[in-house]
């Protein structure tokens with residue numbers, strides 16, 4: 001292995017830049033040349049590849065988003081698109097590729113490696129924390145903290161006016177962000193895509209909470225909840241509760257912003273681990289951190305749905321919200 005490339009793909013996540021920096025600097029340390037690919041797989045198909053030296057990644061560690069850019073690339077889902085991408089990797093003499101992103105990115109990386117002479121190693125980068133093989137993905141901690149800042153502000157208003165607030169956070173298929181924000185924000189209820197929502201039960205629970213002397217309630221809703229949007233759920237729940245209610249959808253403010261310490265450190269650790277993995281001959285593997293250890297997981301196992309939002313934390317929420 002002499003030349004490697006790095007790209008970021010799918011939804012941006014804080015900490016991606018920290019990982020890019022670590023890949024480049026660690027590769028430099030090991031005497032490898034690194035190339036950066038612009039805009040994920042779209043840039044790879046178009047040959048938008050450029051050398052990245054240790055100095056080129058100065059001053060990016062603390063930035064949210066991704067300085068390499070990211071894009072959705074329908075063309076990369078086709079064999080012809082991936083053939084083009086492989087052609088460009090060959091042209092530059094690149095034999096190792098680090099892909100930073102979520103499950104879609106890993107599906108693409110897996111297919112690419114199966115069809116060509118390229119070793120692919122993935123770094124989990126998504127605010128959804130929905131990948132198997134790592135306790136946390138890059139961006140999750142920062143996104144939870146961002147949501148939490150808004151929840152704390154909303155709590156002030158909810159408490160002052162004695163209101164019922166519904167707060168919608170990101171998570172189309174995954175409730176991790178909602179669960180951690182709700183648990184850390186002291187919400188009464190959390191609604192996640194992994195658990196069927198029983199509107200009547202929630203209405204009853206909230207009615208009881210107010211009857212028992214609670215002055216306000218926060219309900220955190222993942223955007224992909226099966227009962228609908230936070231606005232629809234609020235209408236259905238509030239019908240039987242005699243309390244003023246409001247709805248806030250946090251939206252895209254949750255994605256960007258400077259990475260928190262955990263995402264910077266995880267980016268450093270996994271960027272370095274990805275380079276070591278490539279040097280060690282790893283292919284179609286994701287580097288992750290479980291219980292403080294760096295571990296490798298086959299890419300094709302990372303997007304399995306077996307490991308869902310933790311039941312024990314959902315029950316803990318229920319126990320503490322009274």
Ligand code: ADP
Nearest residue numbers: 010011072073076077101102103104105107108
């Ligand atoms: P994420 O990586 O955050 O899950 P996406 O699902 O948008 O984001 O995937 C990122 C990119 O990965 C897509 O734009 C596409 O180019 C590529 N990709 C996704 N799924 C596949 C697949 N099944 N086969 C090949 N490439 C894929």
